[in-house]
Amino acid sequence: MLIVMNSKATKSNIDNILDFLTKKNLKADISDDENKVVIRVKGKNSLDTREIELFAGVSDVIKISSRFLQSTRTYKPEDTIIDVKGVKFGGDNVGLIAGPCAVESYEQLDNIACALSQVGIKVLRGGTFKPRTSPYAFQGLGEEGLKILREVGDKYGMAVISEMTDASQIELFEEYVDIIQVGARNMHNYHLLKVLSKSRKPIVLKRGLASTVDELLMSAEYLLLGGNNQVILCERGIRTFEKATRNTLDLGCIPVIKNLSHLPIIVDPSHSTGLRMAVVPMGRAAIMAGCDGLIIEVHNSPETALCDGAQSLYIEQYKQLYEDIKQIAPVIGKKIN
Amino acid sequence: MLIVMNSKATKSNIDNILDFLTKKNLKADISDDENKVVIRVKGKNSLDTREIELFAGVSDVIKISSRFLQSTRTYKPEDTIIDVKGVKFGGDNVGLIAGPCAVESYEQLDNIACALSQVGIKVLRGGTFKPRTSPYAFQGLGEEGLKILREVGDKYGMAVISEMTDASQIELFEEYVDIIQVGARNMHNYHLLKVLSKSRKPIVLKRGLASTVDELLMSAEYLLLGGNNQVILCERGIRTFEKATRNTLDLGCIPVIKNLSHLPIIVDPSHSTGLRMAVVPMGRAAIMAGCDGLIIEVHNSPETALCDGAQSLYIEQYKQLYEDIKQIAPVIGKKIN
Amino acid sequence: MLIVMNSKATKSNIDNILDFLTKKNLKADISDDENKVVIRVKGKNSLDTREIELFAGVSDVIKISSRFLQSTRTYKPEDTIIDVKGVKFGGDNVGLIAGPCAVESYEQLDNIACALSQVGIKVLRGGTFKPRTSPYAFQGLGEEGLKILREVGDKYGMAVISEMTDASQIELFEEYVDIIQVGARNMHNYHLLKVLSKSRKPIVLKRGLASTVDELLMSAEYLLLGGNNQVILCERGIRTFEKATRNTLDLGCIPVIKNLSHLPIIVDPSHSTGLRMAVVPMGRAAIMAGCDGLIIEVHNSPETALCDGAQSLYIEQYKQLYEDIKQIAPVIGKKIN
């Protein structure tokens, strides 16, 4: 940490800070920069920059972050590739996940999975415990939904993924799914993350609506630190002043994250835009931005869906997107697998 | 719901929508407005406006919200007043909560509580299970912290409040605290809200960083619907582009919420600004905006605090704020109680 | 306009509103919906919904927007295609604009234009009057810069574009450039827009940092209404809480705008991300999202650039992007022209 004094700082201002550091058992040395005194605190410490800013005579406090975090490329330079029953996320692979927002019934899921399977999709999504803003909205089928998901997945040889909304559901999810999703609303649910860090299931960790890239990586750190290194990040839109789309899909975070971290990152163009007409263009755009896969809502009958029908693709639209990706991904050295 | 067709909509466009509504068992009638056809869907329904917007010929879809929600003044016009061991929140009362960010030790809390008690404070706060962005940061004393909080509270005749971070902690919180806090990161944790709706403890429900006023009230609805009507809302800053303060304290939400809802709302100027120098001015400002109380971090020795020392008030500063509020609150017909 | 009364509204509440409307010379009729009274105001009017919301007994006020705006597809269904010396923006064309952030000298611009021209670029950008946050930063070469831009453009047969920052510069810009750019900071400068609406030069209208899609279209309306229908919209990032990129590039606005408006929209991945490593991926992504062109900063020597060197592409990088676009654009039926 560097403490830059302003040009009018007195010797006693400086001594106060040195005393404070001594009380905290921290060593420091002093130098000049542009005629200003700079105090350099040695070694690692957990000082809050704001504590120091409050001292008289201080102009700026600068933290040299250590960044010895497991999610960074400093820690592990090469791409992490996560293999879920043969579908790979990371490296030069594009992994595709699709399915309805919510599991509604065996028939519904069977119809959708059958169609997706013919397109070539090998990972099936389906919500079972639904976090809903309104207590009056459909809350999901719960364990019954997980059973249907597993059964249909097995019928078509697909891996399955569903969102876990509370730590108490861990045994159910260990039993029924292949990938556990942490929803945007739970990215900061550290109790849940700690429980999942002990699981050996791959995790799709969705970015919170108001979470920065750094915070997303810090939540991933909870999983990695606990021993679960199969973390797939997911960009799904952030909340901004613009309401023309439900959220603002931040594709610019993809090159940033690929540069900072070895973890794969996928994109959810369905929840982020909330508009069916935007899903295909944003799905293609996400692939060209360099992401490692997509998770998309598809429904056999969006008009009668119990949840998010308006943003669900028709099977035909999804098929077109799949064909487009097959053509464009190789331009940047990637391929659907 | 009203479906406004554009000026070029054909008869077949309109018929498609009527067919769709019929399939959903919904009745509708048709009228004209400014030369445009308007379809009015009768009765309550759970249609998503976006489903209808996708039909050809549709210009606008307008929902007439029923708003029969328990948190609204339509449902209950008069102010809800919540009494916690004699301290009242709501109506013409200003309820004050203070204490350290985290319970660090018996001695620390005893010191702070002793001083606050002399100022006149009757509700003591103290974090025990701390949700931290980084897994490497201090995570709180857990149950040991709750015991200390209870013991110190009892010594000085103060009610106590602490944040519950997971549904599994419910029994501990039922035993040790008088008010249960739901943190900003958990405002959307519906599993937690459902469990708390069955408790008979008052709840302080903090607004999420990226949550609208409507969503805050909807989360309160989870508590009210489950049977817990002792809900105290709390504004604690929203995330915006401005980084001069940690978050942007949205005091403008207070007159809006007081107009919409009968529930009391308090303000946390400590977490929202993250700056000690801003806490007193924003505390006074919040009272003048019409809120029903404050929750503030106070520490006997902010320099050595394990958590958020830089935003904690010194006892002397808090005392000054208390005196200021005693003078200004009566101007708008309120008083500390 | 529809005024929905709440379920407790009295006859006198309703009469007050009818009186108010009568005073404004507005006619209205009354109906019921879900047991609630709905007052429908007939014909066009300029009432502010908030005026009505303040009346006792009112639950909701709903505006049926007429949307007879010249920028909409309701007004003109087919794509507007703008031709600048043979380069087309709109329809199935991808128009490419490139060049340095600022014109620094004849030699600098000549070097860059020569290289870009060999890649195939036919529209050269270069800032001459630079709007800078700090008064201490480089402010541009002014008229001297415009002369250099024109001269170099002519040498390589390229059309040229530069940003006009004040209405008083109109004659200079009419003389020297082929396209006039309105910067993000001036999207709401209505005086400037009115002056430009009388010009017959094509305008690139950049979206403001905090402007919605609707406001962008409304600013375009100032140009269209004044008689200039050669408007190219430009998405260049919005300001959000996320600071990992300079702004958040909102590619989701592209399908939304293409759906609402017939005007072409291009994307600026340089200013929006502020990071060289993000420009190529976001340029490709923008094309796949369906935009009609790109405006990108390229510099022959980014290390010595007087302005925004860190986000400028090297010629080799730009060439690669150009090749990528040639391959991916045809997948969605587009081509560089």
Add this chain to the structure above:
Amino acid sequence: MLIVMNSKATKSNIDNILDFLTKKNLKADISDDENKVVIRVKGKNSLDTREIELFAGVSDVIKISSRFLQSTRTYKPEDTIIDVKGVKFGGDNVGLIAGPCAVESYEQLDNIACALSQVGIKVLRGGTFKPRTSPYAFQGLGEEGLKILREVGDKYGMAVISEMTDASQIELFEEYVDIIQVGARNMHNYHLLKVLSKSRKPIVLKRGLASTVDELLMSAEYLLLGGNNQVILCERGIRTFEKATRNTLDLGCIPVIKNLSHLPIIVDPSHSTGLRMAVVPMGRAAIMAGCDGLIIEVHNSPETALCDGAQSLYIEQYKQLYEDIKQIAPVIGKKIN
């Protein structure tokens, strides 16, 4: 500037940076911190941190800002007090400005000014050149409005303020008004700021919708640097995701700005909230947050106002606010003057 290398940086990585600095005629020395090499660039420079971040082996680049800016308390520690015909802004003074959104007619303004004058208000506001999002909305009376404003101001012995929207209006404003307002949309209009920096009229500089505190101060710097040191800052709400109020009034910026800068800052609770019911509470709150004055819209007949009637106070409401401020301001050592 400090360049922190990562732990794997090689000697050649470091040499590349030193070479680059040498080419830019910059000197540097090298030290270690937490086992990492730190390069310190000596003296002032205009390097963009992003240029350096792109070099291999670089972990962090840290700028030590000099902050020799005229708006700061480092430059001038004591409060600037601006006196407009006897009304003071800054120090322990609360300056009050009120009047209609727009000058509509002599009668309208005369009515309002008469009433305000009786309350004790000495500065009259009134829009004459109105920047409107829609080209179809009322655009103001222009010079005719300025004449009315001057005439009515003189009749009641009030100073007058109006918003100038383009540099070409400078002579009109020099002739007719006592304070020139720069609107939120023009905070970044540097051409306008430069022209105003040559004026000797006090300026009310409104914060842009998406502008940070730092940017607001930097725009003030344009005025100060040009020689106009009578700058009154104005907080009027920022754009966020929350739509319950028109904008989010950021009162937390007041203690921050009072700490950084010697310039007075006033608050506009009318435009920021857009809701009449919120104006009085937020006006009181702003005073308690420590601001130096208020600018508020008042209308004799809000129902018939041509502009922003829904947020304009009735005279009676304003009178109540005035009485409230008289009581609460002394608590923090301030008084209406």
